[in-house]
Amino acid sequence: MCLIIIVISSMITKEQVQPFVEEWLANDIDPETRKEVETLFAEGKYDYLHSILSDRMTFGTAGLRGPIKAGFMCMNELTILQAAQGLIMEILKSVPESKKKGIVIGYDARNKSTRFAEITAACASSKGMKVYLFSKIVPTPMVPFGVTHFGAAAGVMVTASHNPSTDNGYKVYWHTGVQIISPVDKNIQKSIMENLKPWFKDIDSVVKEGKDAGLITDPEDEVWKSYFETIRAKLCRFPADNSKENCKVKIGYSAMHGVGYRHAMEALRAFGFDVESTVVPIKEQVMPDGSFPTSDKPNPEERSNMEYGTAKLDAMKSGAVVHFANDPDADRIAVAEKRADGTWRYFHGNEIGALIGQWMYDLACEKFPEEVGKGKWAMVNSTVSSKFLRTICSALDVRFAETLTGFKWIGTECQRLEDDEGMRALYGFEESIGYMCSDVVRDKDGISACAVIAEIANHLYRQGKTLDGWYEELSKKLGYHIIDNGYVTLTEMKLMGNVFHNLRFGEDGGRISSIAGSKIIGVRDQTSPFDCDTSRPDGKTILPTGSGQMITFTLDCGIVLTLRASGTEPKLKWYSEVIGAPGQETEELRATLKKVMDYVHETLIGPFTK
Structure with a gap:
């Protein structure tokens, strides 16, 4: 008996992959990814090179998202340059006065986020377009807010949300402040394919030229000030009750190593909370760190991530009765509440979605008393979310609308209801812990939601109630939704x-x-x-x-x-x-x-x- 060992060599030959390698090396602007491809080619890794170079990522309604590596199928400086070139050309073609209106660009704390934002700014300014480029990391909601604040032609947020640390992403907002939907995505993809050759390779020089010419400016202070003034004016109900003297809740908080901490604390201050005495930060998770050292899946929807925070709060004997966790780009928020027996109640996104819905109706009654009962109000959630919001709307005579999954659809429907039907869209949510309170941002916003939920909790605790108790109260009154x-x-x-x-x-x-x-x-x-x-x-x-x-x-x-x-x-x-x-x-x-x-x-x- 003899043993035959067959060694299978690469299925892709050097000759097959060489044209793709040559195309990459002729265009790549990043020495690191150039070296990566050169090394792989020299080592004969033809199969792998073929997998990352023979096809390319497609720009969709979610923009781009993928691993940070060399190759047309991955997130890197060349593919972002090509995407930005196509995007800018489509904006110039489709949005009137887009050079003057400009583009808002933000980024999170992930690897390459800052660089991808700079590349986009360079592409825009090189065509004479005004660029609002944040100088610091920001939560995703700040970009769509900035788009509507400045009346910009579009916005870009560089983030991969709660994806692993090895990934990054590229999300686009249109001039409405809503995420793009079809056919805009298809038009951008077509434009990308028509603008693959790099316009330039020295990004830093182009960015400097844009700044020197006054085309690239930092919107940080203006957007920051306007955003927090807006959420206080539109969403805060009981600022005096939230003060240090009157507040009855202590709040645990985690940013999941993302960008939320600074902005979430400022949102609470805007609502009258004394952050220093009210908030207990999970110190291991509040500072930005794109490597996500405490979780390989930095998603607060995952129970284990919330349990990490509540365990820390218990170990500190913090006295916190609620715990909030933003996801890394702070457009979503998860909530837990401590029960009387010392255990924690972890809320589903649908449950918090229902509570905020009822709260937003009560808020509207105070803000717009002349509109009560006039059939002018609407609320929206995705079709895979709980029907509890529909039940609440039915009981309150508020229009209810469903959309496909994703806030691009929720934001679009809210915009349509207001523009086409003269409705006031009070609220939108989806079960994956995404909440849109009023029209501050036409997207899910974990920063404003953080302040709103904190105020709801404090209002209830001042009455001797709890979040869990109020949810039970609504369920008994309107019917349980399991x-x-x-x-x-x-x-x-x-x-x-x-x-x-x-x-x-x-x-x-x-x-x-x-x-x-x-x-x-x-x-x-x-x-x-x-x-x-x-x-x-x-x-x-x-x-x-x-x-x-x-x-x-x-x-x-x-x-x-x-x-x-x-x-x-x-x-x-x-x-x-x-x-x-x-x-x-x-x-x-x-x-x-x-x-x-x-x-x-x-x-x-x-x-x-x-």
């Missing part, structure tokens, strides 16, 4: 098609009519070409449809179930919620939801994912 959300990772993407084929056609070729004995009374299919909504007279969904798989079932037992395919990874996600009548016991509702979801996993999903 949620079961999650996902399953598929081994092959083709299995996703199997699942959704079964959901649409079942075994007999017709749509399924019931789930676990509960009759399906409504179906919304947002996947082209199946787009439909049986609850509407014309049978068509009013939400945008596309190639992404997404179906929502409404059952006669009070359950709303949405299944959708992740757009970025092989995950099948589900969002289920049972909605009870006022006074209905939770045990009954939980049993109903469990019965349905057990059937979903065992019969509708399980057999088709293997």
